[in-house]
Amino acid sequence: MSENKIVTLAENEPLNLDGGGSLSKFKTAYTTYGKLNDKKNNSILVCHALTGDQYVASDHPITKKHGWWSMVVGPDKPIDTNKFFVICPNVIGGCMGSTGPKEINPENGKEFATDFPVITIADMVRAQKLLIDYLGIEKIFCVTGGSMGGMLVLEWLSKFPEMVHSAVPIATATNHSAQNIALNELARQSIMADPNWQSGNYYHSDKKPMKGLSVARMAAHISYLSKEALQSKFGRNLQDKNSLDYSFDADFQIESYLRHQGFTFVDRFDANSYLYITRAMDYFDVSSANNGSLIEAFKKTQSKILCVSFTSDWLYPTSENKKIVKVFNSLGLNVSFIEIETENGHDSFLLDEPKFFEAIKGFINSTFENL
C-alpha cells in the first residue's frame, strides 16, 4: 500500500510547453511502491492511460476499487515490489492531484478550467522527468505503460534515451490514426454539447457536465472491447426483463452496462481533463520533433525493449505495434515482440491475461539479472 504524495516541481525554472506558454510551480501527485536500492538502479516508472491515475497498485480513494494494475504491480507480482521501486505519477492535465484544469491557477487563485494550456504527451514526459530528477534517479531501470501510457514510454525513449535502461510499451502507437482521432473527437463533442459544461467553467456550479462526460466514456468504452467480447458477454440478452419494452429504456444488457460505465466514471473524472488529455493523445506523433522520421526519433535509443500487442485490440492493433518494432529493428536495437491472443480487446492490458503477465515478468527479471 502506498500513500499518495504531492510534490511541486519547476520551482525555479518554468516547464516550457510544446504549444507555447509554460507551467511553473506545478504539482505532480504520485505513488511509489518498494524501495529504491543503494545503486539506484531498480526503479520502474509506470505510465498510466487516458483515464488512469497514480493509484496503480493501491485502492482508489474515490471508487475504493483496487489499483488499475494491481494484478501486475505488487509483492511477488510480475513487477515485484519486493525487488523494484515503482513510481507512478498522475500526468499533468489530469485530475487526481497533478496540476490540471480543475486545480487552482496560482496566478489568479481560480481554477484553470479552459485557461489551462493545451499540453502534449512530450510535455507530460518532461514533467515526469522533473519528478525523476527530484527523486534522485539518473537512470530508470524500466519505463512501461499501455495505451497512452505506451505513448509516454515511446516519448521517453525518444526524448531522454540516456535515462532509460529498458522499456515495455504496450498496446500503443507512434501516432493516432484518423479513426483514433475521430473517436476522441466524438467524446469531446459530447462533453462540449452538454449545456452544463458551460465553456468549462462548471467548478462552482451545481450543474456539471455529467451527461456529456458519461456519453464520452460510453463511446470510448466500446472501443476498448472487441466485438467478440461484447457478443459473448452480452449478446442480445435483455436486462432484468423477458420481453422488449418498446421504449428507449435500457432493454439490452449492453445498454445497461454502458450506462453504468458512464455514470460511475463521472464520479472520478473531470470533464475538462478528458478534453485536454484526449487532445494530447491526438497531437501525439513521436516523429514530429524529428521531421517526421521515426528512425531519427529513436536514433539515440540504446534501451532494451519489449513491445506487446493483443490480437483483438482494434484501437491500437498489432499492425501499429509492429510498426514500432520495425523501427527498433531497423536501428538494430535489442527489441522483443509478443502478440497475446485474447478476445478482450484493447482493455486486455488491464485484465487478467496470464500470458501477458508471464512475458512482462520474464523480460523484466531477466533484464534486471543481466544489468
Next chain:
Amino acid sequence: MSLINENKDFGVIAELIPNNASVIDVGCNDGSLLEYLREYKNIDGRGMEIDQKKVQLCLAKGISVIEGDADTDLYDYPDKLFDYSILTYTLQATKSPKTVMQQLVRISKKAIISFPNFGHWKIGASLLLNRKMPVSKKLSYSWHETPNLHFCTINDFIDLCEELEIKIEKKGDLSNKKLSNFSGKNFLDSYFNEVGLFLVSKD
C-alpha cells in the same frame, strides 16, 4: 578450445561464427543456440520464433526475440543488418523456402542454413523397399501430421542456390562434426549426410 568437438550441432555452427558477431537465429526455438553462441562467441543475438511458448522461454532467458514468421516477418529488417543469420531445420517448414533464403542473404552478410537431407540413402531405401514415407529420429513426423512442407535434398539445395545466385562458401558434416570448403556437388554428401548444413552469402 575447438567448439567443433562439443557433442552438439551447436559446436559446428559456432565454429562458423567469429567472436562478437551480430546474429539472428530465425526459428530460434527456446533460444538455446543463441545462449550457446552468447556464451562461447560473445555474439549480439536476436531471435525470431513463431511458437509463443518458446518466445516466452527466450524472454525469460533475456534473449531479444520477435514473435514472428520467417515467411512474412524477415522483410522488416534492413539490408545486411546482421553479420550472420541462422536457419536450422526450418527451411523445409516454410511456405516459400526460396523467398526465405533470399531474405536471409539480404538481411545478413552470411547465412547458415541446415535442413534434413531427403536424399539420404535411408530415406531412399524406405521409399524403395517399404513404399512408406520415412520416419526417423531427424524426420520424426508421420506424413499426415508433419509441419514440413518442402522437403529437399542436398543437391536440390545446391541447385536452388545456383538459381538464386547465392554463393555456397562452406559445407558441414554434422555426424562427423566436420566443416570444409564447398567445391560442388558430391556423391558422398548427398547419400550419407542426414543433414545438409551450408554457409552461404550473396553480395
